[in-house]
Amino acid sequence: MPESLKLFESSLKEYLINVHADAHNTAASNLFKYNNLKVWMEPKRFKIPHFWVSFNISAACFQINPVEVISGGMGAEERYVRLWANRPNINAELQKTWAIEAKNNSFTILDAKDMGKKKEHRK
Numbered sequence: 001m002p003e004s005l006k007l008f009e010s011s012l013k014e015y016l017i018n019v020h021a022d023a024h025n026t027a028a029s030n031l032f033k034y035n036n037l038k039v040w041m042e043p044k045r046f047k048i049p050h051f052w053v054s055f056n057i058s059a060a061c062f063q064i065n066p067v068e069v070i071s072g073g074m075g076a077e078e079r080y081v082r083l084w085a086n087r088p089n090i091n092a093e094l095q096k097t098w099a100i101e102a103k104n105n106s107f108t109i110l111d112a113k114d115m116g117k118k119k120e121h122r123k
Helices: 003-020 027-033 077-085 088-104
Strands: 038-040 050-055 058-063 068-073
Touching (some): 003 038, 003 077, 003 088, 050 088, 058 077, 077 088
Antiparallel strands (some): 050 058
């Protein structure tokens, strides 16, 4: 995984912990909650610029511009991921990273309309 995607993971994890922090100092428990958070991109799979976020048993694919869920779901956390990804500095970096990832993996790309369809296996 490119180093830039690890930076997105750290940034999103920090953002989620700060958003959920309250007067009872729940940052430590939120750190544990988001410990397995992952961020990645799959340019081989979908043509539309996107990124995936997963933690625990939830995973969702978000379009980069405009930021919206295009596959999966994360419950209440979706809102916070969208807010994080809509920050101008984060969104610009997501777009730059997508361009690099797409250039490095520029084959076997499906259109957005094909997302969610089952692949047919050869007999």
